[in-house]
Amino acid sequence: MMKIPVLSLIIFLPAIGAAILPFLRSDNKVRWVALAFAVADFLLATWLLFNFDTTTYAMQFRETVSWVPSLGISYALGVDGISVLFVFLTALLGWICVLASWRAITRRVAQFMISLLVMQALMLGVFCALDLFLFYFFWEAMLIPMYLIIGVWGGDNRVYAAFKFFLYTLVGSVLFLVGILVLYFHGGETFDILVLMDGDYSFIVQAWVFLAFLVAFAVKVPMVPVHTWLPDAHVEAPTAGSIVLAGVLLKMGAYGFLRFSLPMLPEASQYFALPVLALSVIAIVYGGFLALAQDDLKKLVAYSSVSHMGFVTLGLFALNSRGLEGSILQMFNHGITTGALFLFVGLIYERTHTRRIGDYGGLMKVAPVYGVLLAVFTLSSLAVPGTNAFIGELLILTGAFATNMMIGAIAVTGAVLSAAYLLGMFRKVALGPPVYEKGEAMWDMNGRELVAAIPLAVFVFWVGFYPQPFLDVMHVSVEHLLEQVQGTYR
Amino acid sequence: MEVAASTEIVESARPLLAVAVALAAAAAILLLHGRDKFRDAVTLCASVVMFLIVASMAPMVLAGGIVEYTMFQILPGADFAFRVDSLGMVFASISSFLWMAAAVYSIGYMRSLEEHAQTRFFACFAVSLAAAVGGAFAANLFTLVIFYEALSLVTYPLVYHHENEESWRGSRIYLVYLAGASKTALLAALALTYYLTGSLDFMPGGLLDGVAASPLLLSVVYLCYLAGFAKAAIMPLHAWLPSAMVAPTPVSALLHAVAVVKMGVFCVLRVIFNVFGVRLMEDMSLGIITAYLVSFTIITASIYALTRDDLKARLAYSTVSQLSYIILGAALLTPGAIVGGIVHIAAHALSKITLFFCAGSIYCASRRKKISQLAGIGRKLPWTMVAFFIGSLGMIGIPPSGGFISKWYLVLGAVEAHEFVFLVVLLVSTILNAAYFLPVTYTAFFEKESTTQDADAPQEIREIPLVAAPLVVTALLSLLMGLYPGYFLTLARGVVG
Numbered sequence: 005m006m007k008i009p010v011l012s013l014i015i016f017l018p019a020i021g022a023a024i025l026p027f028l029r030s031d032n033k034v035r036w037v038a039l040a041f042a043v044a045d046f047l048l049a050t051w052l053l054f055n056f057d058t059t060t061y062a063m064q065f066r067e068t069v070s071w072v073p074s075l076g077i078s079y080a081l082g083v084d085g086i087s088v089l090f091v092f093l094t095a096l097l098g099w100i101c102v103l104a105s106w107r108a109i110t111r112r113v114a115q116f117m118i119s120l121l122v123m124q125a126l127m128l129g130v131f132c133a134l135d136l137f138l139f140y141f142f143w144e145a146m147l148i149p150m151y152l153i154i155g156v157w158g159g160d161n162r163v164y165a166a167f168k169f170f171l172y173t174l175v176g177s178v179l180f181l182v183g184i185l186v187l188y189f190h191g192g193e194t195f196d197i198l199v200l201m202d203g204d205y206s207f208i209v210q211a212w213v214f215l216a217f218l219v220a221f222a223v224k225v226p227m228v229p230v231h232t233w234l235p236d237a238h239v240e241a242p243t244a245g246s247i248v249l250a251g252v253l254l255k256m257g258a259y260g261f262l263r264f265s266l267p268m269l270p271e272a273s274q275y276f277a278l279p280v281l282a283l284s285v286i287a288i289v290y291g292g293f294l295a296l297a298q299d300d301l302k303k304l305v306a307y308s309s310v311s312h313m314g315f316v317t318l319g320l321f322a323l324n325s326r327g328l329e330g331s332i333l334q335m336f337n338h339g340i341t342t343g344a345l346f347l348f349v350g351l352i353y354e355r356t357h358t359r360r361i362g363d364y365g366g367l368m369k370v371a372p373v374y375g376v377l378l379a380v381f382t383l384s385s386l387a388v389p390g391t392n393a394f395i396g397e398l399l400i401l402t403g404a405f406a407t408n409m410m411i412g413a414i415a416v417t418g419a420v421l422s423a424a425y426l427l428g429m430f431r432k433v434a435l436g437p438p439v440y441e442k443g444e445a446m447w448d449m450n451g452r453e454l455v456a457a458i459p460l461a462v463f464v465f466w467v468g469f470y471p472q473p474f475l476d477v478m479h480v481s482v483e484h485l486l487e488q489v490q491g492t493y494r
Numbered sequence: 495m496e497v498a499a500s501t502e503i504v505e506s507a508r509p510l511l512a513v514a515v516a517l518a519a520a521a522a523i524l525l526l527h528g529r530d531k532f533r534d535a536v537t538l539c540a541s542v543v544m545f546l547i548v549a550s551m552a553p554m555v556l557a558g559g560i561v562e563y564t565m566f567q568i569l570p571g572a573d574f575a576f577r578v579d580s581l582g583m584v585f586a587s588i589s590s591f592l593w594m595a596a597a598v599y600s601i602g603y604m605r606s607l608e609e610h611a612q613t614r615f616f617a618c619f620a621v622s623l624a625a626a627v628g629g630a631f632a633a634n635l636f637t638l639v640i641f642y643e644a645l646s647l648v649t650y651p652l653v654y655h656h657e658n659e660e661s662w663r664g665s666r667i668y669l670v671y672l673a674g675a676s677k678t679a680l681l682a683a684l685a686l687t688y689y690l691t692g693s694l695d696f697m698p699g700g701l702l703d704g705v706a707a708s709p710l711l712l713s714v715v716y717l718c719y720l721a722g723f724a725k726a727a728i729m730p731l732h733a734w735l736p737s738a739m740v741a742p743t744p745v746s747a748l749l750h751a752v753a754v755v756k757m758g759v760f761c762v763l764r765v766i767f768n769v770f771g772v773r774l775m776e777d778m779s780l781g782i783i784t785a786y787l788v789s790f791t792i793i794t795a796s797i798y799a800l801t802r803d804d805l806k807a808r809l810a811y812s813t814v815s816q817l818s819y820i821i822l823g824a825a826l827l828t829p830g831a832i833v834g835g836i837v838h839i840a841a842h843a844l845s846k847i848t849l850f851f852c853a854g855s856i857y858c859a860s861r862r863k864k865i866s867q868l869a870g871i872g873r874k875l876p877w878t879m880v881a882f883f884i885g886s887l888g889m890i891g892i893p894p895s896g897g898f899i900s901k902w903y904l905v906l907g908a909v910e911a912h913e914f915v916f917l918v919v920l921l922v923s924t925i926l927n928a929a930y931f932l933p934v935t936y937t938a939f940f941e942k943e944s945t946t947q948d949a950d951a952p953q954e955i956r957e958i959p960l961v962a963a964p965l966v967v968t969a970l971l972s973l974l975m976g977l978y979p980g981y982f983l984t985l986a987r988g989v990v991g
Contacts, residue, residue: 326688326689383647386673386677387677387681388643388647389636389639389640389642389643390640390643390644395568395569397681398569398681398684398685398688399569401681401682401685402685402686402688402689403689404685405685405686405689406689409711412682412685413682416678416681416682416685417678419677419678419681420674420677420678422677423670423673423674423677424670424674427669427670427673431662431666435654436657436662437657469566469568469574470566470568471568471569472566472567472568472569475569
């Protein structure tokens with residue numbers, strides 16, 4: 005096995021970059037150095053994915069250093085087939101965020117890039133941590149750079165949005181901490197996640213911890229009715245903030261379900277599956293209607309996230325392999341597609357300083373490259389066959405139908421809303437008579453923007469046509485997770 | 495429906511090649527923006543090459559063979575793969591053949607009207623054909639649905655081509671119906687099928703045959719497929735087709751009389767034959783339910799057509815009605831009816847494309863759209879109006895047109911099935927067809943010309959060669975098909991087995 009601590013390197017590389025940035029004089033240097041570290045991190049994550057052994061569910065690239073032995077706390081890292089995908093996604097979106105902020109951020113550039121890189125380091129930490137204490141540390145620390153990104157570089161209403169974001173997540177976090185402590189005391193006074201997974205908790209303990217975790221994770225996902233912080237945060241956040249928020253932060257909640265609720269609390273997970281499924285379809289339908297009513301591009305994409313994440317939790321709590329695999333794949337897809345959509349909203353906002361759908365029209369004529377790529381991501385978001393999200397939705401619905409026909413039927417009916425709001429949005433923005441003339445306020449995408457957008461478009465079609473490599477990575481881990489969930493019934 | 499014991503399977507990339515030719519043509523058309531002659535030459539060449547590739551597979555398929563080409567696995571039980579069998583060959587050969595006629599016609603049409611955005615038009619047109627032929631050759635539901643969906647999307651710019659108030663409205667209805675239906679019903683049907691069988695492959699006897707599932711669930715799946723493939727325009731999911739008539743006439747002719755609508759019907763036939771299978775359809779009486787459903791469409795759409803004065807609208811409702819003939823044939827599930835339905839794919843295509851070509855020719859020559867304005871025009875556009883008459887014969891089913899052959903087999907099939915209700919349906923609809931088509935010819939030839947003149951109309955009304963030539967060819971072919979129906983009959987019998 006490799007002796008180089010790859011995971012630590014992946015986590016700390018952006019942090020090292022962040023430490024160097026304050027010493028750089030010009031804003032341009034700051035941008036290039038930040039980009040260099042983000043790209044290096046992405047290359048490392050790609051190496052990790054290629055060297056990942058897909059035949060075992062065991063944690064790989066493990067690192068364990070004792071930290072506070074008396075309390076059973078250690079610095080333990082490792083990835084399995086589920087988390088390795090999220091490490092890759094986070095590293096991929098990392099450098100795209102740097103590129104997206106290249107011209108958009110002109111004030112306090114160094115501080116912004118530092119926040120961005122620290123944010124990335126902490127998010128990677130969350131996905132790699134195998135110690136619950138360490139996990140909680142990363143999980144909580146993440147709030148600070150995100151709070152700053154929204155609160156300092158955000159729009160007019162940024163302080164309100166940042167505060168709302170902070171409060172919502174904090175309430176969840178407090179309950180999360182309580183749950184962690186209960187597990188700690190019932191699981192043999194250790195924070196080792198793998199040991200805690202093998203713990204045998206009574207049903208009543210499981211149920212209470214599950215509910216505490218549910219609140220914490222539901223805020224992050226976000227599930228209806230605790231989703232209201234999301235549109236505010238998105239609208240105020242700068243483009244890079246929105247990409248991180250939609251691409252990675254929203255996955256944290258679902259990842260929490262995967263890593264803690266399902267394997268540690270299997271009986272409670274099964275007991276509460278139906279209510280969670282119900283909340284999921286409510287999110288799909290309600291989020292869809294909200295998106296339909298929006299005239300602000302960012303709000304529309306934000307509410308579509310609520311709806312799409314409803315599919316993710318639907319797949320998770322279908323509690324079968326199709327649903328779970330579809331759900332994990334859909335999280336990856338959502339990161340790619342919604343990240344790209346926020347990027348694209350940011351691109352035209354930079355040019356025109358408006359986000360009202362009604363202010364646009366005919367972009368296809370003025371900026372054809374932009375128009376075509378926007379079409380690709382719009383179609384991906386509405387899950388057209390041949391794009392990534394279609395595979396995800398198909399698998400999730402297959403899983404949902406296997407578990408509960410009614411839930412599946414409602415979900416699929418709600419899905420039609422996405423066709424309505426996304427196609428409507430595209431028609432108003434990209435087709436019809438042009439509102440902006442070429443050159444004046446509007447020009448087509450430049451090289452930097454294309455470099456950020458094209459990799460995302462590649463993943464749209466790669467996963468859409470050939471999802472096997474992605475499913476192979478997670479397959480064994482998902483099967484193991486299912487055994488853990490169903491083990492109590494055997 | 496059983497595959498003959500001697501079925502020969504040939505591994506060949508030709509199906510992929512046929513699709514690739516049209517896609518490459520689209521790319522070339524975009525690159526040649528601004529150089530009109532080269533661009534139009536690409537369209538013509540691509541249509542010929544594509545037809546030759548499709549035709550090169552015909553002898554094998556006629557002999558009962560199958561051409562297969564598997565590219566890669568998308569999901570377990572669903573490859574990205576092509577499989578050319580008799581049913582696919584009917585659809586692919588008629589679409590690719592008529593693309594040649596439509597290519598000549600659309601060049602003449604677009605030039606004589608000096609239309610804008612011709613590059614976009616021809617590029618989208620080429621991709622549409624790629625999608626239609628790809629769908630015809632798809633080996634499983636997944637591949638089929640990818641092409642089906644691509645066809646909806648790429649025809650959207652063709653429908654909003656004029657970019658005026660009317661075309662935005664029409665194209666919105668178009669996309670809302672097609673995308674909405676596939677996003678709900680089709681997605682549900684696919685997910686349920688995948689859940690029940692773990693596969694999305696077409697099976698000779700039906701994928702769902704023998705699956706342990708409640709009849710209620712299977713019926714729901716079936717209805718989801720019928721609703722999801724809204725391109726088949728079964729009522730009440732037909733409204734998108736008349737809306738699509740805002741498109742330029744070549745689009746209405748090749749796409750909304752042949753490629754797009756036949757894609758919908760083709761998908762429904764695939765579901766009946768290769769997803770459910772004849773036995774399951776019979777056991778669950780799904781066939782007879784479908785037959786009643788489409789009979790309603792046949793009659794109602796004909797009555798709608800009767801009331802339309804706009805020529806293209808009348809043709810559109812006639813298409814809605816005629817598409818249901820095809821499904822009626824399949825749904826009756828007897829060998830004769832199935833042959834009739836499948837042959838009608840070709841017969842309707844040849845006649846209806848002629849009729850639309852005529853409507854476009856009339857518009858190019860005189861800017862007239864309404865039937866009531868056509869009085870006396872037959873003397874000025876003799877080729878066009880005679881072709882229109884021949885096309886009408888096919889729609890009514892009068893020998894020697896191809897429509898007679900298909901209707902003959904449909905009647906035979908209804909008798910075989912001992913379902914005499916459908917005999918009445920066929921009879922009534924024939925009378926209705928005559929009632930809404932023959933007056934057009936009568937008006938054109940025997941009514942006195944009105945003196946009013948449109949402001950933007952050309953000074954002199956006369957035939958435009960590039961527009962008139964293709965329609966004469968398709969009109970003659972629709973007659974020829976009635977005299978020599980062997981090719982399509984053999985393929986249709988190949989589907990029956």
